[in-house]
Amino acid sequence: MTDAMTEPQRVWTVGTAPGIFPFAGHAIALFRRPLDFLNSLPAHGDLVAIRLGPVRAWMACHPQVAHQVLMDPHTFDKGGPLFDRLRALMGNGLVTCRQDTHRRQRRLLQPAFRAARIAEYARLTGREAQALCREWRPGQQVDVTAAMMALTTRVTSAVLFSGSLDAERAATVRECLEPVVRGLFVRTVVPFDAPFRVPTPANRRYRDALARLDALVAGIIAERARDATRHDDLLAVLLAATDGAGPPGEREIRDQLVTLLLTGVETTAMCLASAFDLLAENPEAERRLHHEADEVLTGHRTPDHDDLPRLGHTRRVITETLRVRPPGWIFTRITTRATELAGRRLPPGTIVLYSPYLLHHDPASFPDPDAFLPDRWLPERAAGVPGGAMLPFSAGNRKCVGDTLAVAEATVALAAVAAHWRLRRPPTRRPAPPRPAVTLGPRSLQMICEPRWPVRES
Ligand code: HEM
Structure with missing residues (x-):
């Protein structure tokens, strides 16, 4: 795969997903037709605001943006609705623990x-x-x-x-x-x-x-x-x-x-x-x-x-x-300090999401993304996949x-x-x-x- 960090610097776009319902925000769309909803988001920007009930969260819609989130786990720690709920079930195990006990x-x-x-x-x-x-x-x-x-x-x-x-x-x-x-x-x-x-x-x-x-x-x-x-x-x-x-x-x-x-x-x-x-x-x-x-x-x-x-x-x-x-199709993080993502200032406590499903279906990374083509992964072809675009196991x-x-x-x-x-x-x-x-x-x-x-x- 090509290295995400060697791509020329691009001008980031930041947007908001349309169709916000009173109280529920986008939770209904995410629950009823999650995959269509995810696939609709990149049209609104590289970083897109969605609402989960009263809470605003940011979806990383570009591989480089997701890459920044995953490579800085001290700023983008495990947290947000997914991990808060998972913690109730899994306790403080390796998947849900915060950075301070992770190592x-x-x-x-x-x-x-x-x-x-x-x-x-x-x-x-x-x-x-x-x-x-x-x-x-x-x-x-x-x-x-x-x-x-x-x-x-x-x-x-x-x-x-x-x-x-x-x-x-x-x-x-x-x-x-x-x-x-x-x-x-x-x-x-x-x-x-x-x-x-x-x-x-x-x-x-x-x-x-x-x-x-x-x-x-x-x-x-x-x-x-x-x-x-x-x-x-x-x-x-x-x-x-x-x-x-x-x-x-x-x-x-x-x-x-x-x-x-x-x-x-x-x-x-x-x-x-x-x-x-x-x-x-x-x-x-x-x-x-x-x-x-x-x-x-x-x-x-x-x-x-x-x-x-x-x-x-x-x-x-x-x-x-x-x-x-991807069996693991959506994950949440929470910012532990003020930071910048895709040119947008995020205060501490901001929920950020990344979705392997969304990234894997981006036609800019994978032409004809819905087609099942195992030969994409022949070594000479896999080398052309942008870094950070394929994240079934995260990074x-x-x-x-x-x-x-x-x-x-x-x-x-x-x-x-x-x-x-x-x-x-x-x-x-x-x-x-x-x-x-x-x-x-x-x-x-x-x-x-x-x-x-x-x-x-x-
Ligand atoms: C096809 C199978 C699997 C997929 C697609 C998968 C996917 C993932 C993903 C995407 C993450 C990162 C989650 C995040 O970013 O928040 C993760 C973490 C993890 N997975 Fe898997 N997983 C698979 C199989 C397994 C198996 C077989 C085990 C162990 C028996 C396992 C144990 C874990 C653990 C403990 C973590 C947390 C790692 C850490 O935070 O250091 N997974 N997995």
């Missing part, structure tokens, strides 16, 4: 994401994906999103608690994530608390799911405290950690585990489900995916971390999926800690499925538009399994 927290978690570990997790993903492929039957209709959630729950739980998440607990995690993620999004865009205090079925589902998730994590931490066996997972890293500030307390351990469960499972599952959805509409990209899987995984063998260098097209399918449908020191894991996991899982199955849309079903919640992706994706090879009954 310490990142050091604490980083060992679980080093290269040797990623290779192990990729191997595990290969085995789990292969087992999933064996469960499916020719002609069967499967909910691909649910299947990918099951897969990424198993991989993430291995990262966090090695084998401590048995089938029953893994099912609890999956059941809880859906209402939590949906409830969180509504709470992020609706700027008042009052509607969430009413005991409606949706509010009760959200609160019950949260309580169950909390109890599950607390139970695992308590079990581990009684268990003398040596474990090689993130929970063991946290329990053994000590630094200048002393070992993390039970609350911090809980916050980190809930944080990683919420960030690791749903994002990667949404990426995989979106990839299958997009492939069903793009037969040429799908044909090349199958061809590559056949060449690399001869005899339908289980893919492994060592196969990644030869799964170039598969990897580009994942990258292009992350561009077209700067708050960049996703799980990026390498997520890409390895998604690439291996996609190759494993491609070696066995072609997933087809049911003939009667019209493709549903992607529905964003806290993450973006198909909430349920029904597809028919078509075998690519004669299936042996086992």
Whole structure:
């Protein structure tokens, strides 16, 4: 990619999004048709004011503006409606913490994401994906999103608690994530608390799911405290950690585990489900995916971390999926001091937003932005993408800690499925538009399994 900072200095434009409703501002548009709303914003400037209820927020609509925000995390700290709501759920874990504790927290978690570990997790993903492929039957209709959630729950739980998440607990995690993620999004865009205090079925589902998730994590931490066996997972890293500030307390351990469960499972599952959805509409990209899987995984063998260098097209399918449908599609920051952005003075306490979805659909960065073209990521073509235009994992020191894991996991899982199955849309079903919640992706994706090879009954 070209370096955002080497582009000639441009004259910034600052505007306001039209269509402000009394009280709600743009919250209704952001809730009802978020992707269209985001795509409409760059027409109003490089930095565009929107209203979330009574609060004004600024959307960074140009890659260089987003880049400035992300590269100066002390001025543009984690905060604003998204992170204020997330904090209520995740506590003060790595995703939500402010800059003053970030470095310490990142050091604490980083060992679980080093290269040797990623290779192990990729191997595990290969085995789990292969087992999933064996469960499916020719002609069967499967909910691909649910299947990918099951897969990424198993991989993430291995990262966090090695084998401590048995089938029953893994099912609890999956059941809880859906209402939590949906409830969180509504709470992020609706700027008042009052509607969430009413005991409606949706509010009760959200609160019950949260309580169950909390109890599950607390139970695992308590079990581990009684268990003398040596474990090689993130929970063991946290329990053994000590630094200048002393070992993390039970609350911090809980916050980190809930944080990683919420960030690791749903994002990667949404990426995989979106990839299958997009492939069903793009037969040429799908044909090349199958061809590559056949060449690399001869005899339908289980893919492994060592196969990644030869799964170039598969990897580009994942990258292009992350561009077209970034699971993390919108984020907020808050200014900690007076600053200037796109030539506009911002006082401390100003809410600034950036949206990977908006930036990834800018035709100035990606010609024909809605088209799914994995070859955009061939090295010679990727070099022309402006710096800061492709941000599926963000940038700067708050960049996703799980990026390498997520890409390895998604690439291996996609190759494993491609070696066995072609997933087809049911003939009667019209493709549903992607529905964003806290993450973006198909909430349920029904597809028919078509075998690519004669299936042996086992
Ligand atoms: C395709 C999958 C994934 C996507 C698209 C994704 C995306 C992101 C993005 C955009 C951020 C930055 C948020 C911001 O700017 O406020 C982030 C942060 C983070 N992600 Fe991911 N993520 C993925 C997978 C994972 C996985 C597998 C894990 C761990 C198991 C993980 C853990 C985290 C954590 C802990 C942070 C906070 C990092 C920090 O502030 O230092 N993510 N992710």
